[in-house]
Structure formats: C-alpha cells, structure tokens
Amino acid sequence: MMLRDSHVLVTGGSSGIGLAIARRCAAAGARVSLVARDASKLSTARALVIAATPSAKVEIAAADVSIEAQVIAAVGAVQASNGPVDILVTSAGVATPGRFEAMPSSVFERSMAVNYFGTLYALRAVIAGMRERRRGAIVLVSSGAGLVGLFGYSAYAPTKFALRGLAETLRGELRQTGVQVSIIYPPDTDTPQLAEENLTKPAETKAITAGAGLWTADEVARVTIEGMTLGRFAITPGAQLTALFWLQGLIFPYLQWRFDRIAAGVRRAGGK
Secondary structure (H helix, E strand, O other): OOOOOOEEEEEOOOOHHHHHHHHHHHHOOOEEEEEEOOHHHHHHHHHHHHHHOOOOOEEEEEOOOOOHHHHHHHHHHHHHHHOOOOEEEEOOOOOOOEOHHHOOHHHHHHHHHHHHHHHHHHHHHHHHHHHHHOOEEEEEEOOHHHOOOOOOEOOOHHHHHHHHHHHHHHHHHHOOOOEEEEEEOOOOEEOHHHHHHOOOOOHHHHHHHHHHOOEEHHHHHHHHHHHHHOOOOEEOOHHHHHHHHHHHHHHHHHHHHHHHHHHHHHHHOOOO
C-alpha cells in the first residue's frame, strides 16, 4: 500500500508511536488525520506534523475511542475533509502495570475498552468502505506483551493478545477483498505512555522488559510503515521479537523459566 495521495487515519495520533507514524506518512505525501481524546494535544500534534512537512494536509478530531459513537463521528468528520480512509493505524492505547490482586476491576475494564474495543470500533467505521472500494490497509498496534504474558501486565497483555486474534481473523476474512491487514508488536518505546507506565511498573516487570532494549517512537514508526508498504502481516521490530513471534511455541517453556528466575532474583534483592 503506497502512502502518497492516500488518506491515513491514526488513532492515538497525538503522541508517541501514533504521532511518529503520522509525521512519516505526511512526509511521504499522505493526507493525515489524527484522532485522540485530548483536543489540546491534538492541536499540538497537528502543528508538529505541519512544522515537519509544511505542505501536509492534517485533520484532527477529538474522540474517546472506547465510545463507538464518538469514533464514528470522528471518522465521519475527517473523511469529510480528507476523503475516504485508505490506511487505518490503530495506535490508541493505555497501559497500567501492577500486580493482579492490587488493581481494581476498573483498570481491567478500561484497558479492554480502549485497547481492544477502541481498535474494534475504528475498524468497523472504515472497513466497509475499504471493501467497497476494494483497496485499503489496516495496521493494528499490539505490543511485545501481545506475544507473551509478562509479570505485572495482567490488565494490559490480554488486551494485546486479543488484538492478535482479531488481526488473524480479519486477515482471513479480508484476504480476497483488496484490504491488507498488518499487526505490529512494538518493544518498550520511549513515549509519554511508557513514562506513565513506569510510575506503577513492578520491579520484576522492569527487569524482564529491560532485555528487549528501548526503541524510539520514530524507529518503531519506520519499521511499521516499511512492513505495511511491503504487505507484511506480522511486523516484529528487532531480532528478539521476531524470534519470539516465530518460535514462541518452542521457546515458551524456556521463557517462563527465565522470567520466573528474573522475578525471583529481584525479590531476593529486595525489589518491590
């Protein structure tokens, strides 16, 4: 799927990976629309995209992606200005690490509402039009935690696992329609969301995730766009996540053993 002259809609486009993808798409000649909850942050994000690419056509629409009516209204508003959506990137998400029994049920509910249903609603708003035109691409932003469950991510990882199931199902259903499906599994990425995660992340979680390194949002955006334009279904930044995707069934027992040892080591050292 080529970017030039395409309309790219990015949910969660006001910061982090979503904003980085939007900037790269605009630089490649795409019309860009950003959807996020905070109108002020959206305005700032729009200014940043235009500052990097003065010729860019950028529309914004505020919406809480966990509310379907707001998603439908936002998609309608940006399509009125930028035309039908050719490429949808669902980057909106929340992450609240913590021990399972220490978190209230509301955290689990909000995580699923934003990460899974926020993606679902955006997809439902654009896929019918893509099928009718027999062209389009969708990119679901999952996580490395969507490939393997990690200590401290009981509210987050299941929502990202759910996106994998959704992407694999849609790939099969849309295969003959001209609509391409991709899903990316980013590692820890230097974003405002990660900074917020670190406020509640257990020491065991920090130790386990440290091994995958820290990526910049722009690096993840580059890999995402490259994978999408090449028509890849699974996009796995870095050797570790690529190996995990392809070999997870074989290496899962080892990963369980390794992660358990790391967590035990942190506890012995007095980590909280």
